[in-house]
Amino acid sequence: MTKNFNFLMFFHTMIMGTMMSMSANNWLIIWTGLEISIMSIMPMISNSNFLSSEASVKYFMIQSISSSMMMLGVLLLLINSKIDYQMILTSSMMLKMGIAPFHNWILEMIESVELMIMFLLLTLMKIAPLNMISYLMFKTNLFIFMSLLIGSLLGLSQTSLRKMMCYSSIFNLGFILASISLNSIWWFYMIMYSLMLVMILFLMNKMKINYISQLSLNENKSSLKMNIWLAMLSMGGMPPMMGFMMKLMIIQMMMTNKEFFLSIIMIASSTLVMFYYIRMSFISILLASSTVKWKIMNTMKSSSWIMMANITMMPLMLTLKT
Structure with missing residues (x-):
């Protein structure tokens, strides 16, 4: 529009x-x-x-x-x-x-x-x-359980980045629903998730990609590939990115409230989500690209805004958690 x-x-x-x-x-x-x-x-x-x-x-x-x-x-x-x-x-x-x-x-x-x-x-x-x-x-435990499983399992078979983002949204909504019953931290989780999502969608629009295969075939600048690599790792929950700290806070609160079964499901489903985001990162950086891989480090300065947004959030989250 x-x-x-x-x-x-x-x-x-x-x-x-x-x-x-x-x-x-x-x-x-x-x-x-x-x-x-x-x-x-x-x-x-x-x-x-x-x-x-x-x-x-x-x-x-x-x-x-x-x-x-x-x-x-x-x-x-x-x-x-x-x-x-x-x-x-x-x-x-x-x-x-x-x-x-x-x-x-x-x-x-x-x-x-x-x-x-x-x-x-x-x-x-x-x-x-x-x-x-x-x-x-x-009690929304059933919806949390189904959102975590469906968002992680069905996202593994997707080749469309849009549908993968949608399944990731369903997965993250499971964490948000779990945090609603604990305290008002779901607001903070939603803001951080929106920030990570807007990073990925901005890069998808700039690189003109809609499918995973385009990550390897599209010969964009290495700075753009480095940006989307960092954004995907943060969305998947790779430490020490802000996506990891958000999930860690929710899991800790669930275990404090003795919700051990849901905590186990959260950890297992987060591993699956991390797998398909690492798969996209692997394709975008390491496979089917004519760019010399060791020259990627020369573009770190141009991609520092996403890296700084992800890493500098960790001390802030630790402060809020305590």
């Missing part, structure tokens, strides 16, 4: 809807803010491409179903029904965010939208539903 006045208007109303949902003190205003955000991002999804128009229709249908479920849960709450309204409200928010097992719709959309819209769908549009889940007392 062209970055014109219409785009700025829809983006502004989407931000206002998200802020309205987060600052509201009743369910009706929360629902209103969510609907404003949904109706604002739909024109941003749709453009001259036929596939993006189809994606906006799919998005509208899914969000309509989840909004109907949310209103049903609110009505059950108001009439003091014996039906578990918290389960219905939580399920509606999971469907809105595309968390496993409600993740298939976002995978179909992600290939036909622009990278900026993809970033908004994977980050900003999930903040208000996550904030609403933090108000509920419903």
Whole structure:
């Protein structure tokens, strides 16, 4: 979508809807803010491409179903029904965010939208539903378990970088859901995840790549390859990058609360996620490139902004953790 006045208007109303949902003190205003955000991002999804128009229709249908479920849960709450309204409200928010097992719709959309819209769908549009889940007392261990397994296992077989980022988002949402029940650290995790995602999407747009094979065939500058290598290692959780420190804090808190089973699943699934990010890094740096490998070190100065953003975050996170 062209970055014109219409785009700025829809983006502004989407931000206002998200802020309205987060600052509201009743369910009706929360629902209103969510609907404003949904109706604002739909024109941003749709453009001259036929596939993006189809994606906006799919998005509208899914969000309509989840909004109907949310209103049903609110009505059950108001009439003091014996039906578990918290389960219905939580399920509606999971469907809105595309968390496993409600993740298939976002995978179909992600290939036909622009990278900026993809970033908004994977980050900003999930903040208000996550904030609403933090108000509920419903146990989300099943959703955490499925998100960790599906996000790590199904991401191994992907060749599309967009779908791999989407499965990585599902995996990280499992960590965010686990941190919601602990304290408000999920805000910090979400900010750090958004920062890492915008680094990778920026480099994907600059290098014009959408598939793993293009990492080896695309003869970009070594500085760009070094940048995307560092960004992927951070997203995968390689120490001492900031992606590792975020996951370490959540796992430590889970073990402190004696959630040993979920902690084991987190560690095992993080290993799988680290594997497919290392695989992409290996392809981009070491394979099928005519660039002399030892000359990569000469480009470290040009790629220092991503490296510094990843490494200098570690002392800050250790300070916040203590």
